[in-house]
Structure formats: structure tokens, C-alpha cells
Amino acid sequence: MAEHDVIVIGGGAAGIMAAITAKRQGASVLVCEKMPKIGKKLLITGAGRCNLLNDVLDASFYNPGGQTFVQSILDQFGKKDMLDFFKELGLATYADETGRIFPVTNQAASVLKVLEMELERLKVTLDLGCEIQNIRAFKNGFEVSAKTGEKEICRKVILCAGGKSYPALGADGNGYALAAAFGHRINEPVPSTVPLLVKDPCCHFLQGQKVRAKVTSRIEGKNIRTVSGELLFTQYGLSGTAILDVSDEISIALNRDHMKNVTVVADLIPFMGEAAFAEELSRRFEKGVTHENLLEGLLAHKFFLAFRSAIHNADASSIAHLLKHKEFKVIGTRGWNEAEFTAGGVPLDEVDPLTLESKLQKGLYFSGEVLDVQGRRGGYNLAWAWASGAVAGGCNGRGVSNG
Numbered sequence: 001m002a003e004h005d006v007i008v009i010g011g012g013a014a015g016i017m018a019a020i021t022a023k024r025q026g027a028s029v030l031v032c033e034k035m036p037k038i039g040k041k042l043l044i045t046g047a048g049r050c051n052l053l054n055d056v057l058d059a060s061f062y063n064p065g066g067q068t069f070v071q072s073i074l075d076q077f078g079k080k081d082m083l084d085f086f087k088e089l090g091l092a093t094y095a096d097e098t099g100r101i102f103p104v105t106n107q108a109a110s111v112l113k114v115l116e117m118e119l120e121r122l123k124v125t126l127d128l129g130c131e132i133q134n135i136r137a138f139k140n141g142f143e144v145s146a147k148t149g150e151k152e153i154c155r156k157v158i159l160c161a162g163g164k165s166y167p168a169l170g171a172d173g174n175g176y177a178l179a180a181a182f183g184h185r186i187n188e189p190v191p192s193t194v195p196l197l198v199k200d201p202c203c204h205f206l207q208g209q210k211v212r213a214k215v216t217s218r219i220e221g222k223n224i225r226t227v228s229g230e231l232l233f234t235q236y237g238l239s240g241t242a243i244l245d246v247s248d249e250i251s252i253a254l255n256r257d258h259m260k261n262v263t264v265v266a267d268l269i270p271f272m273g274e275a276a277f278a279e280e281l282s283r284r285f286e287k288g289v290t291h292e293n294l295l296e297g298l299l300a301h302k303f304f305l306a307f308r309s310a311i312h313n314a315d316a317s318s319i320a321h322l323l324k325h326k327e328f329k330v331i332g333t334r335g336w337n338e339a340e341f342t343a344g345g346v347p348l349d350e351v352d353p354l355t356l357e358s359k360l361q362k363g364l365y366f367s368g369e370v371l372d373v374q375g376r377r378g379g380y381n382l383a384w385a386w387a388s389g390a391v392a393g394g395c396n397g398r399g400v401s402n403g
């Protein structure tokens, strides 16, 4: 049984970055990955294009409770470090008009390939199909055991086992049990960046319709967040970028805090104020336009069908109010198989914000989605994986390589 300086558990974005960093610092590194290949989730990111990071990268794009912690990590490995890292690997990138950074090939496979080439160049040892089931600490090191019974010894462990989203790609929440065995509490993981289940007959009428809308999450009567973007009606409820962007707080309220009064309020006519919209509807009535044709040119005809009973005998201002403040009762989310991320995980107050070492177990480090950090859509979650992987791997000279 060889002794390694570092064992990285999980070969996703965070684990690959941690392994490259630690190896570059001179450590001997073994990556244990339960799937037959590393980086499976990376390949589907950004709809196959991989939104690597964002041109505007700071802690304000992460969950409020984690921002000081995240900034401490981004201060050590920020946007420039990420861009330099990928440039040095040979990956050319570009930022789109919204600041999202992609590989110029627009292929996530290019990102994984340059990372694999670097792992190979550095001769990092990969143990594929190796699911770690137990980590036992002893004086000055760890014994790491796989499901197969195979055991390895190391001085330090970096746990990068991810969260619970898209379990078919490897990360299924088992990393939390590995952390909990060292006394870490786990903030209850819930699906985030996820389509919502909604109880409203108009979703059925409108399934397949997409509109630009302004969407607000409302929890127990309090407006939480408003975003503009695409709203997609589906057979089961609501999806689209605007919904994904407000889904985090909604999922936490429903699944973790068990709140009942959780809604999404949609402004379906975001390009007009309510008074101007009511005025326009009055003008149409005055011209003799029927209720059936009232929304033509503003919304697809299907919207009349969906709102027919509410619109039928209503006046201009009630119709304007309805379509500017349409409230949908949310009864659930589409769950882990459709969630892009996990809200929850290892609590940040149990982890050193300079090194990502556990405060409960010397020599145990964390990076990536296993920690309770959630970024906004737009490259912030991969940016967290790169930054936290680099810091846990010892990019600052404080971490695993010299401890």
C-alpha cells in the first residue's frame, strides 16, 4: 500500500483543480473517482458549452451567509488566476455580452480535455471506478477505504465529492456522510437552480409557451427576489431562466423550512407599466375589440385561452392587474434529477476560510459543491469549484502541499 501526500476524493471540477494544484506544489496525489471517467458533470455544463466563470466575479454573487468566506477564497484565486490557469493549459476563452466566459470552441469537452492533458503531464494517479466509503484518521494521516475493500494511506484528504444534483453523473450526496463522520453538521441539502411544480390550470393551457417576464419569489407574503428573463410554462409548472434564478430561496423555503405559502408572481407584460397597460386595454375596448382579441400583439393568443374565465367580464384595469401580478402557488421542485446545483452542505463556520481545512479534523480539506456555497447562474458555481479547488490544493502555499 503506497502512501500518498494527498488523496482527492471526487474527480469533478473542484477535485481536478485541487489535484493539479497540489501536484504542481510537489505533492504526490491520488484522485479517487467513483465513475469510470472524471469530469462527467463538467461535460453537460452550460448546455454542453461550459460557462467556466464570469467576467464580473466577486462574493456578492453568492449566498449571503457565505460571502465573507467566498471572498477570502476568491482573494487567493480570483478571475485573473482562473483565466491565466486555463490560458496556460492552452484553452482560449471569450466573454459573451452578458459577461459569461466560455471556451472559444463552445465545447465543454475542450475544457475537460485540457484538464486531463495536464493531469497526465503531471502524472497524477487516477483511480477510476473507485468509490470511497470510509476515511479513518490516525496520527499524522488517514486510511481511505473504497467500496471494493481497497485501502490507501495519505497525509491529507481533500473531499470534493460534490452535492446531490444529477446523481446519475456521480455526486449523490455520499460526500456528506464522509464529512459527518468527522463530526461535521450538514446544512440540509435541497435542490437549487431547478424548475418548479406549480398548481395552476393555466400552466396546462400554456405548456410550451415561452415569454419574457419579470418574476418575483414571494415567501409567506414577503417578496424575496425579482429577476427578468425567460418564463417557460410546462406540463408540471414553470421553468426558464427567470424561474431557475428565483428557485433557490423557494426550494429552501419549501424543502428545508417547510413553509406552505410560497408563490411566484409573474409580470407577463414587463415592457409596459400597469397604468399604461390598462390605458392600452381601454383604448382597445373603445375601438370595439372583443375580449377574445384583446391581448393580440402583446401576448400569444393562447394566453387569452388560459385566462379566459378571468378576462371574460373584467374591465381594463382588472385585466392589467391580473397579467402584471399573476401569482402561481408553488408546491414543490422537479428535484435532484433536474437541479443544476445543491443548496446546503458542509457549514462554512466549520472550515478555515484561508485554507479550506476542517476545523474539526486536521488534514481534512473541502472544496466545491460539498460546501454550503451557492453561486448565481452565469459561471459562478464553476468559478467556486476552480477557486476552492486551487485553495484546498495549496495554491497559496498554506494548504495541503506544505502542511
Ligand SMILES: Cc1cc2nc3c(=O)[nH]c(=O)nc-3n(C[C@H](O)[C@H](O)[C@H](O)COP(=O)(O)OP(=O)(O)OC[C@H]3O[C@@H](n4cnc5c(N)ncnc54)[C@H](O)[C@@H]3O)c2cc1C
Binding pocket: 009, 010, 011, 012, 013, 014, 015, 032, 033, 034, 035, 038, 039, 040, 041, 042, 044, 045, 046, 047, 050, 051, 052, 053, 130, 131, 132, 133, 160, 161, 162, 163, 165, 166, 169, 170, 171, 172, 174, 175, 339, 340, 341, 367, 368, 369, 370, 378, 379, 380, 381, 382, 383, 385
Ligand atoms: C446541467 C448542469 C449545468 C450546469 N452548468 C453550469 C455552468 O455552465 N456554469 C457553472 O458555473 N456551473 C454549472 N453547473 C454547476 C457545476 O456543474 C457545479 O458547480 C460543479 O460541477 C461542482 O463541481 P464539484 O467538483 O464540486 O462537484 P461534481 O462536479 O459533482 O464532482 C464530484 C465528483 O465526485 C465524485 N464522487 C462523489 N462521491 C464520491 C466518492 N465517495 N468516492 C469517489 N468519488 C466520488 C462524483 O462521481 C463526481 O465526479 C451546472 C450543473 C448542471 C447539473
